[in-house]
Amino acid sequence: MTVVTTLPDRRLLLVHAHPDDESIGTGSTMAHYAADGAHVTLVTCTLGEEGEIHRPELAQLAAAEADQLGGFRIGELAAACAALGVTDHRFLGGAGRYRDSGMMGLATNEHPRAFWAADLDVAAGQLLDVIREVRPQVMVTYDPNGFYGHPDHIQAHRVTMRAHELAAAEGIAPAKVYWTALPRSVLEAGMSHFTESSDNPFAGIDSVDELPFGTPDDQIAARIDATDQHAAKEAAMRAHGTQIPANSWLYAIAGNFGAEFMGVEFFTLAVGEPGPAGGPNGWESDLFAGIDTTSSGSSAGRPDPAAGQPVAAARRPEQASPVGGGPASAMAGPR
Numbered sequence: 001m002t003v004v005t006t007l008p009d010r011r012l013l014l015v016h017a018h019p020d021d022e023s024i025g026t027g028s029t030m031a032h033y034a035a036d037g038a039h040v041t042l043v044t045c046t047l048g049e050e051g052e053i054h055r056p057e058l059a060q061l062a063a064a065e066a067d068q069l070g071g072f073r074i075g076e077l078a079a080a081c082a083a084l085g086v087t088d089h090r091f092l093g094g095a096g097r098y099r100d101s102g103m104m105g106l107a108t109n110e111h112p113r114a115f116w117a118a119d120l121d122v123a124a125g126q127l128l129d130v131i132r133e134v135r136p137q138v139m140v141t142y143d144p145n146g147f148y149g150h151p152d153h154i155q156a157h158r159v160t161m162r163a164h165e166l167a168a169a170e171g172i173a174p175a176k177v178y179w180t181a182l183p184r185s186v187l188e189a190g191m192s193h194f195t196e197s198s199d200n201p202f203a204g205i206d207s208v209d210e211l212p213f214g215t216p217d218d219q220i221a222a223r224i225d226a227t228d229q230h231a232a233k234e235a236a237m238r239a240h241g242t243q244i245p246a247n248s249w250l251y252a253i254a255g256n257f258g259a260e261f262m263g264v265e266f267f268t269l270a271v272g273e274p275g276p277a278g279g280p281n282g283w284e285s286d287l288f289a290g291i292d293t294t295s296s297g298s299s300a301g302r303p304d305p306a307a308g309q310p311v312a313a314a315r316r317p318e319q320a321s322p323v324g325g326g327p328a329s330a331m332a333g334p335r
């Protein structure tokens with residue numbers, strides 16, 4: 001069959017664990033590419049049902065009470081995506097297919113729908129469906145430790161990497177896969193900045209080595225400078241009001257460090273060849289660097305290796321619904 005799609009030439013697919021992870025971890029990058037005319041697809045793997053609730057008037061949404069936090073967070077995610085200019089957002093397998101597993105070792109890990117317990121090939125197959133449809137050249141997810149060790153983040157990593165393998169077997173593998181990262185130099189600067197602060201998010205930590213994240217600078221591949229999108233990222237974070245208190249130190253840091261804290265995001269390259277350096281330290285300044293986006297993927301008229309799989313942007317209605325926020329990840333570290 002012949003594939004015809006109206007999607008833009010550059011297509012970026014991000015896979016996140018909970019609503020709010022997209023905004024905290026990659027919000028500026030998403031806003032940057034959306035504003036620049038690329039197609040940005042967000043896949044969120046759970047509804048974030050186990051998140052803490054920082055709005056007291058909504059406390060009865062909690063898992064131990066009405067257990068409706070996930071549904072509420074669908075609306076938060078929709079608002080966040082609107083702030084980022086992202087229109088293509090879906091839940092893996094549909095909203096509610098996978099449940100927030102909670103922190104490692106909790107009984108919630110064993111819930112029948114816990115994402116942590118998902119069958120890897122089934123979940124990867126669901127992501128593969130999105131890859132077939134959108135044909136992204138670039139995918140973004142977490143490193144093997146899920147950036148900071150949350151089971152759903154680790155599982156999002158595993159599912160994404162497995163889906164890439166499955167896509168490769170069909171000849172439609174995205175050219176690059178990036179993992180979110182925070183350079184040690186940035187963390188060290190943040191720690192020293194807060195040493196004298198009474199509201200120190202690093203209190204009790206003596207060294208970057210004690211944090212569950214922090215990547216040596218020479219392992220960073222890309223630095224996306226989207227400082228002009230810092231307001232969009234902050235607005236998206238504020239949309240996740242159940243998860244990120246309005247007086248969060250995240251906003252305090254943003255105030256102290258300015259647009260760079262919100263607007264600059266970093267990645268390591270897990271799959272693919274690095275493109276030409278466009279920024280400091282030999283880092284790429286564009287996730288699409290080195291990729292010929294005029295010929296790859298679902299541009300008009302290419303034969304479809306997965307015959308019978310419609311590639312055009314026929315989004316399923318249930319997947320086009322708004323996406324919500326994520327659990328405690330926001331509180332786990334300086335991003």
Ligand SMILES: [Zn+2]
Pocket residue numbers: 017018021150153326327328329
């Ligand atoms: Zn998360």
